[in-house]
Amino acid sequence: MTTAAATNRFGADPNDDYLVFITGLRQLWPVDLTQYRRGQMERRIRSFAGRRGVTHLPDYLQVLKGDEDELHRFLDHVTINVSQLWRHPEQWQVLHKELIPELAAENRIRAWSAGCSYGAEAYTLSAVIRETSPNTRVQITGTDVDRRIIDRAKQGRFTDADAREAPQDQMKKWFDHEGDMWSAKPELRFGMNFELGDLLHTSVPAGSYDLIMCRNVVIYFNEDVRDSLHGRLAAALRPGGYLVIGATERVATPGPIGLTPTHPFIYRKA
Ligand SMILES: C[S@@+](CC[C@H](N)C(=O)[O-])C[C@H]1O[C@@H](n2cnc3c(N)ncnc32)[C@H](O)[C@@H]1O
Structure with a gap:
């Protein structure tokens, strides 16, 4: 369900914890993750939060709001900065x-x-x-x-x-x-x-x-x-x-x- 009645204050379906998470994340980081491939990004985010013992993503959003170091570690993981000199x-x-x-x-x-x-x-x-x-x-x-x-x-x-x-x-x-x-x-x-x-x-x-x-x-x-x-x-x-x-x-x-x-x-x- 994605009707207006079924959306929370972020505009995301409250039953879709991934959407609630990436929409809420924009308060902390301005990049719109709805524009990124969901399968790949969701797996990355869930496995990262899971390693911290959190399975419900909105709970992990609360963690990020209260812990700047964790937010930086999380963003390092999400942005996938892998590179090298003379790559390819x-x-x-x-x-x-x-x-x-x-x-x-x-x-x-x-x-x-x-x-x-x-x-x-x-x-x-x-x-x-x-x-x-x-x-x-x-x-x-x-x-x-x-x-x-x-x-x-x-x-x-x-x-x-x-x-x-x-x-x-x-x-x-x-x-x-x-x-x-x-x-x-x-x-x-x-x-x-x-x-x-x-x-x-x-x-x-x-x-x-x-x-x-x-x-x-x-x-x-x-x-x-x-x-x-x-x-x-x-x-x-x-x-x-x-x-x-x-x-x-x-x-x-x-x-x-x-x-x-x-x-x-x-x-x-x-
Ligand atoms: C895998 S690295 C690629 C680095 C380099 N181009 C290379 O091929 O070695 C991907 C980079 O894209 C950046 N990136 C992801 N989304 C972006 C966006 N919306 N705008 C600008 N850069 C973005 C990430 O922060 C990351 O540093």
Whole structure:
């Protein structure tokens, strides 16, 4: 039942404890989890709450309201911040050999790492552009919905585990190695910027970017939400710009939004 009479003050069916939970959660965190695939998200949330001995989700909401540390642990779990430097190396090869040389013809590359997590993708991109085309001006914006992860991205520090697939010569060239941490050198950071941003609502002026990487983010979204986002990302690209997506993702209807597939999981804007 989802009639008005059957909804509580949050507008959610009171018999559906998941909906009550994610609707109430918006008082603590502004992201609308109704836009995310329910099966996957619900399993994650229930197993996390279950490990704390809570099975009725509205009870867990009360726990989160009273315990900020628990709220942060919960949000870390929900946002799934997994990333690494040079993740999916085949795509970086395509960027290095084909896309960057083509885009660098303009002497400037404006790129967006959308759903950037702690910045591994954005710093990798900065290294790959500078290595491929040293004289190109680099502007890279990383955005994520998770405020704490954006603070981490600004630090530009990565573990040995983050660097496990990265080329060692590139790590040594662009990062300082101290203990088991790699810190981005100033010349790698130059032109990089990280901001809080919710891709469910984001709208950027048409043609703002030459390259957008939005990888391993939309897998969590409902299909219509994913398709709407891909439409907005395509609009944000200039003609001839590229969209790079994750290796388990797809753009459902590239043609109508002006995209043509050029390589696996890479599209060019007409
Ligand atoms: C698995 S990480 C992907 C990181 C990076 N793109 C990569 O492929 O390595 C997914 C990121 O998407 C972010 N995310 C989830 N929903 C989002 C939203 N609505 N807006 C912006 N970022 C979001 C999460 O916070 C998380 O950091």
